[in-house]
Amino acid sequence: MEALKQRIRLEGKNLGDGILKVDSFLNHQVDAPLMLAVGGALAARFGALGINKVLTAEISGIAPALTTALALGLPVVYARKTRPVTMPEHAYVTTAPSHTKGQLVHLMVSPEFLGPADKVLIIDDFLARGKTIDALVRLAQQAGAQIKGIGVVIEKAFEGGRQELAYLDVPIHSLVAITAMSGNRIDFA
Amino acid sequence: MEALKQRIRLEGKNLGDGILKVDSFLNHQVDAPLMLAVGGALAARFGALGINKVLTAEISGIAPALTTALALGLPVVYARKTRPVTMPEHAYVTTAPSHTKGQLVHLMVSPEFLGPADKVLIIDDFLARGKTIDALVRLAQQAGAQIKGIGVVIEKAFEGGRQELAYLDVPIHSLVAITAMSGNRIDFA
Numbered sequence: 001m002e003a004l005k006q007r008i009r010l011e012g013k014n015l016g017d018g019i020l021k022v023d024s025f026l027n028h029q030v031d032a033p034l035m036l037a038v039g040g041a042l043a044a045r046f047g048a049l050g051i052n053k054v055l056t057a058e059i060s061g062i063a064p065a066l067t068t069a070l071a072l073g074l075p076v077v078y079a080r081k082t083r084p085v086t087m088p089e090h091a092y093v094t095t096a097p098s099h100t101k102g103q104l105v106h107l108m109v110s111p112e113f114l115g116p117a118d119k120v121l122i123i124d125d126f127l128a129r130g131k132t133i134d135a136l137v138r139l140a141q142q143a144g145a146q147i148k149g150i151g152v153v154i155e156k157a158f159e160g161g162r163q164e165l166a167y168l169d170v171p172i173h174s175l176v177a178i179t180a181m182s183g184n185r186i187d188f189a
Numbered sequence: 190m191e192a193l194k195q196r197i198r199l200e201g202k203n204l205g206d207g208i209l210k211v212d213s214f215l216n217h218q219v220d221a222p223l224m225l226a227v228g229g230a231l232a233a234r235f236g237a238l239g240i241n242k243v244l245t246a247e248i249s250g251i252a253p254a255l256t257t258a259l260a261l262g263l264p265v266v267y268a269r270k271t272r273p274v275t276m277p278e279h280a281y282v283t284t285a286p287s288h289t290k291g292q293l294v295h296l297m298v299s300p301e302f303l304g305p306a307d308k309v310l311i312i313d314d315f316l317a318r319g320k321t322i323d324a325l326v327r328l329a330q331q332a333g334a335q336i337k338g339i340g341v342v343i344e345k346a347f348e349g350g351r352q353e354l355a356y357l358d359v360p361i362h363s364l365v366a367i368t369a370m371s372g373n374r375i376d377f378a
Contacts, residue, residue: 023275023276023302027275028275028276029264029302030266032258032261033262059269062248062255066251066255070225073221078217084212112213
């Protein structure tokens, strides 16, 4: 996706330790028209797989997952990190290490919205080491849902997440893959 | 907005203490096509005001703010509750009491994405006592931005948020206003 690659080239900042700052268009300020294009491009990769629900994790997965769900005409469920009072006590819960927060976070989904009838597409902003997506996989598996595919906006290919998730044997697509970051230089696949 | 009112009638649950459970379509599972209609309806109310940015608070403001921004062709900024490593240390910060979490939360915005040139539309999922929106107002004021309007998906009119925000003298629109909740009964304006 050339428009996205251009934005990363223009506005992305390598903060070191594998962290790419893209909060001018992806995860603090969100470029809504770009995000619509992102959702359309992700939807196009998975449209034929019989998916009935998009699954993501709050917070920064919500925008690309919502526009992907819009393009597919489907609902999106976002796993919560803290339990709202509206969530039943018997929710599905797992944990994931947060790369940018340096601690374990909980992820939980209400059984009201994820179950054995669901065929889910997992969407997230980044695929790095694959830890958040692996947590979403575990939540879907707890619910008995079928995982049909994994789509991400930006893959940091040098962190090995794709290999970590290969055991699932489902299609994994990223719109942009970064092969290396060094100083001001960002290399794309 | 009749479609939204119908969904609240069908799926909304009064959990007591003023809490309305609408997590089947608004803030855990999100009905993406409905949210697109919500964004279009909110945008239509404010389209002529010279707005250049939509401002909301993570987490459940993101979906309606994103679809409103989509309809307006504008970026959206969501105030963060925890500081990501990508945010500069001199961010704008304020606090707001969380009705559903029973504690104070921080809200912060990077000065990179909100400043004196901005004319913002504040969007949130709920207008209850107005505390979250008032916190967003303070962030916009810290940044020197101009507030052009406030739009919410559901107003709990009996909690007085509209009166709390009247001092701002800007248009406040809700798509659905609830005047009372008692047992299984939800009354609309």
